[in-house]
Amino acid sequence: MRAITVDQPGGPEVLQLDEVADPVPGPGELLVEVVAAGVNRADLQQRIGVYPPPPGASGIIGLECSGRIAAVGGEVDGWQVGDPCVALLAGGGYAERVAVPAGQVVRPPDGIDLVTAGGLLEVAATVVSNADLVGLDDGETFLVHGGAGGIGSFAIQYAKQLGATVIATAGSPKKLDHCRALGADLAVSYRDDWSAAIADFTGRGVDVILDNMGAKYLDANTAALAPDGRLVIIGLQGGSRAELDLGRLLSRRCSVTATSLRGRPVEQKAAIVARVADTVWPMYAAGRIRAAPETRFGLADAAQAHSRLESGENVGKILLLP
Numbered sequence: 598m599r600a601i602t603v604d605q606p607g608g609p610e611v612l613q614l615d616e617v618a619d620p621v622p623g624p625g626e627l628l629v630e631v632v633a634a635g636v637n638r639a640d641l642q643q644r645i646g647v648y649p650p651p652p653g654a655s656g657i658i659g660l661e662c663s664g665r666i667a668a669v670g671g672e673v674d675g676w677q678v679g680d681p682c683v684a685l686l687a688g689g690g691y692a693e694r695v696a697v698p699a700g701q702v703v704r705p706p707d708g709i710d711l712v713t714a715g716g717l718l719e720v721a722a723t724v725v726s727n728a729d730l731v732g733l734d735d736g737e738t739f740l741v742h743g744g745a746g747g748i749g750s751f752a753i754q755y756a757k758q759l760g761a762t763v764i765a766t767a768g769s770p771k772k773l774d775h776c777r778a779l780g781a782d783l784a785v786s787y788r789d790d791w792s793a794a795i796a797d798f799t800g801r802g803v804d805v806i807l808d809n810m811g812a813k814y815l816d817a818n819t820a821a822l823a824p825d826g827r828l829v830i831i832g833l834q835g836g837s838r839a840e841l842d843l844g845r846l847l848s849r850r851c852s853v854t855a856t857s858l859r860g861r862p863v864e865q866k867a868a869i870v871a872r873v874a875d876t877v878w879p880m881y882a883a884g885r886i887r888a889a890p891e892t893r894f895g896l897a898d899a900a901q902a903h904s905r906l907e908s909g910e911n912v913g914k915i916l917l918l919p
């Protein structure tokens with residue numbers, strides 16, 4: 598099959614279209630003929646060599662896809678060759694076919710075309726699992742940094758569905774408009790004094806923060822929390838080491854958590870995927886959540902897709918179509 602491979606870590610140009618052996622589904626696995634593969638920020642880090650695949654995972658980049666079942670491994674029920682599906686992957690998405698544990702495969706949401714569906718699962722699984730973890734609730738205030746990215750575009754809409762007041766940060770007027778159009782109650786530039794704008798808006802701080810920046814924002818994020826506030830860090834775009842003022846957490850009963858979806862055991866991923874299908878897919882089907890705008894590239898143009906994501910110009914999601 599054709600797949601994107603990387604000989605040496607480096608810039609987008611190291612992504613090469615190659616001929617590689619077809620994956621073979623083992624017991625408990627499904628083989629998916631890929632229709633669209635989502636491009637995620639983590640893929641850029643894998644390409645430059647700082648985010649290796651977990652043990653046992655495919656070395657091919659790509660954390661999610663949509664497609665059709667091409668073969669059913671032993672001990673798998675409920676799927677037939679040709680069924681449309683979407684899959685959460687530990688790797689292997691930038692290819693014509695990928696083998697994946699059956700628990701990480703679900704039907705696409707009703708009424709969503711199969712290409713668009715290829716970019717929905719990774720962000721939904723990340724946001725829903727973290728919202729569950731910190732118990733984001735109706736009536737709370739929720740801040741997402743990077744509201745116009747893949748994660749942010751979904752997080753804004755999902756938090757609104759839960760009944761939260763939503764604040765988003767973004768880097769340009771166009772992206773701030775995008776956050777507002779998705780339902781953000783306040784959209785504020787991360788190039789300005791976002792802490793002050795958020796303090797003014799809430800009066801008491803933010804209940805839950807979903808953070809992509811890590812170290813760079815740790816101090817400002819913990820200062821922005823309301824009493825009993827929860828900061829959950831899912832990205833380290835601003836580094837991994839910083840000083841944490843524990844007194845600030847203690848006096849206001851706040852918590853800081855960090856999570857990663859990719860390295861979770863298969864059973865945890867299966868439970869998260871099932872929860873997304875139960876809770877989020879009906880929201881897409883009913884039009885209560887909209888898929889982020891998409892930019893589509895052919896598989897052979899994976900390098901262009903990475904350049905586009907790196908440029909900061911893209912709004913929403915990027916998809917590769919084998």
Ligand SMILES: NC(=O)c1ccc[n+]([C@@H]2O[C@H](COP(=O)([O-])OP(=O)(O)OC[C@H]3O[C@@H](n4cnc5c(N)ncnc54)[C@H](OP(=O)(O)O)[C@@H]3O)[C@@H](O)[C@H]2O)c1
Pocket residue numbers: 636637638639719720723742743744745746747748749766767768769772787809810830831832833834856857858859906909913
């Ligand atoms: N832990 C997990 O399980 C998990 C899973 C998925 C993703 N993630 C992480 O979540 C983050 C978003 O992923 P994605 O796929 O949505 O990537 P993406 O579409 O490339 O979005 C990246 C976002 O970072 C924002 N950003 C850049 N500089 C910023 C700053 N100084 N302050 C605040 N925001 C800033 C960008 O905002 P502008 O575009 O407005 O400049 C953009 O919205 C990444 O860090 C990724 O690694 C983690």
